[in-house]
Amino acid sequence: MKFSMASAPGGRAASSPLMGDAEEPTIFELSVPARRSFSLRDTAVPSMDLDEIQSWVREDAVELPEVSERDLVAHYTRLASRNYSVDLGAYPLGSCTMKYNPKFADQVAAIDGLTNVHPLTPPEAIQGWLRLLDELEHYVCEITGMAQATLQPPAGASGELTGLLIMRAYHASRGRKPTKVVIPDSAHGTNPASVSLAGYEAVTVPSGADGLVDLAKLRELVDENTAGIMLTNPNTLGLFEREIREILDVIHSVGGLAYYDGANLNAIVGVARPGDMGFDIVHSNLHKTFATPHGGGGPGAGPVAVVEHLVDFLPGPLPRSLDGGASYTWVTPERSIGRVHAFYGNAVVLARALAFMQYLGRDGLRTMSELAVLNANWLKTRIADSFEVAYQQPCMHEFVVSAERLKAETGVRALDVAKALLDAGFHSPTVYFPLVVHEALMIEPTETESPQTLEAIAQALEEIVATARTDAAAVFAMPRNTPVRRLDEAMAARKPILTEDQRQ
């Protein structure tokens, strides 16, 4: 097959531009007694006596580092230079939607009137925040096809548990105590963990040969003890569950509820809606689909939206106007499951997501998804000669290939391919997930990578496969050009050193 794209220079930043490969001392090793950075205002408050609390007063100061501000800045700048990021280059980490995070949203997050507000301020003095949250709720509900939403869950997994507790409260309100929640075998690990924490038993429905939920097997599994189902659609294989209506009908027919895990929402914004598919509860990962930065592992935001008959169970408080939009206050639904966050969720992350949605608008949001799907399909087809494509039908925003043939022929595994790609200057795909595909490489280019970058990734993968065939040992030795090389992970786990003080 012939492809039309040329590879362009640049965009391969995981290795060579980073600072040297010498060990960076820890901040504690840089510490010198009596050195300082801090600068505190003179409050003119008199020193008060400690008599009443004397028995609690500590004898020694906490051993925090003592460094100059100059050394502090150098240390954290060097650390930053030893880290790959979306701003450096492509990050095709499947299921994580590592798209570009626009800079204007950083400016939103820095607005004084938003960041410097105490969460327990009386509503009259926080009308801007209440209005902002209300508007975001409207966007989330329109995009997912739901009635109302809580913005409290600070991450996707928290949203899952919140949604399942709403499911639980709904069944309890109807005097029912079903015990099982169905999840497909391709589900993200947070799904079964959340199901257990919600007090349900996770029941696995297998995927058929086409990578989709096996409807016949589902019918066998479901009975009056079924509380509901948790699904991503598209699923973690990047495939759309065509029989979604039939699947959800099976669940609804026994009184169960359908939970939509929004991990893969980036494929279908403006194209199809979970609500129209028949889902009752939907969480959205704003840090994926709506481009709030991932922060090295968080913060995220995982609002949970529900259909009309579940709104009474939403966590409170919710921003609501009781006078037609003139003013806003906090309202907690009567049968609320209760708070899931100390305050109102990751508010500043929520603001960033709304800014992104407003920028794209109704049409740009759809284009975003279409191009994410285009990129995934193009790259999948482009590398089909190098790796076995796990499932042949058109993919959505991500796809899974297998390195099983390569492993059989050369001994080079998915993990080795991932490590070798780092040397080529790109972040690795997700590997060994979903579990239903052997030697899985799960690739999600997102819409923000150019066709030239996709071509460069494809060429890098081809080169790795070629090297594997001629000199597998060279691949096992990769990466070579990163700040550190492969790590002894077994040693880290055998006798864990989790702090400076646990080192021998």
Add this chain to the structure above:
Amino acid sequence: MPSFAPHTEEEIEQMLTDLGMSSLEELYTSIPSTLMRTEPLALPKDLSEIEVLEQFSRFGADNSAVRSSLISFAGGGAYDHDLSAAARHLGSQSAFVTAYTPYQPEVAQGVLQALFEFQTMVARLFGLPIANASLYDGAASLVEAVNMAVGFTKRQRVIVSTGVHPGYREALATFGAGTHLEIEHLGLAADDSTIFGSSDGDHAGAAAVIVGYPNYFGAIENIEQARALADNEEALLIVVADPIALGLLRSPGTLGADIVVGEGQSLGIPLSFGGPYLGLFAARTEYVRLMPGRLVGETRDLEGRRSFVTTLRTREQDIRREKATSNVCTNQTLMAIQAAIHMAWLGKRGFQLLARRNYDGAHYLASRLSEIGLVPSTAKFFREFTVHTMGSATELQHRMLQHGFLAGVVPPNLDDRLVFAVTEARTRTEIDGFVDSLMKELR
């Protein structure tokens, strides 16, 4: 079309041609046509970035309660501290901001080492040997600590002081519905400290005893008594600590806590209307294999260089799935890094001085309030204390807003009390001005 996708029209056509397709709609043939939307979303059309920024500036302007215009004496789990420029600038480097969880440690040493240093600081602060790489917030840390104690003891009963932050207790009750938690409460004495009861007599055995340090009302709890109750119940002792207090007070770990959790917002994170904040979590070493969240450990690379990696991954949800005791995946890494930078900026001496300034400010305010008849419920407090108002506290707080003050926090369902907090950001002039205004309102 506004988008951050770089594709030109021509490139889109080329790519479609490569795929043998003629339109973007063809990409979606696997979606049944009945589910495909033909109408655009009922949302506004796109905006330029400057229009979005202007819109958000208006949202900001509609919040009159901004730090620069309102003098805050509110705490309740969110504190008005002066922040270091270093933490803001270094913590917002795009290499930290736009990375994700360090799944490929060879290209994530920056985040990993920063987290290792953060874990060390939290462990030292709390007086325990190990800490994790953060959870969502103080409430989440408490919930996870209780789940861990339940997992360890195989008991469902927990004993919680009503002095623990009400928002955290509510979250515990919310999530406890799923884990069949039996929550028993300990009441407070007139001085707002927990009544632990006598340590002999019947006891059913509990998973955990939970107490604040200082508690929500400001009282510094007697951790040794809490420990005695925990021993009697063969329970783990979980302490919810204010990290700033530990610049002055003895660490809960050294006083006998098994797990110490807390809200890390005070460690250099803006008020942010309640989030993103930072859940802190430290424990004794024997619980390491039950710890929630990510743990960063030290190891060596192929060439023997010291390096860092997420470790003991078999605890985590993606491996244990339905057997996991925590479902945490994304956490608050960026906040953890910012907090570590801020703690390093404060340093050993600065942190101590900061704690003392908080103490002095709060006790100075308390002494001035006592002069006008608002006497704190206890003298054993750190930077936060409770007074009884004669009339409605909400009303008084409302009137004080007109004077330019955020007059503390009203505890849920206790409208005759105000909890005041003072940080190093409050000057003597501001405190005196606050007392004068209160005096006018109470007259």
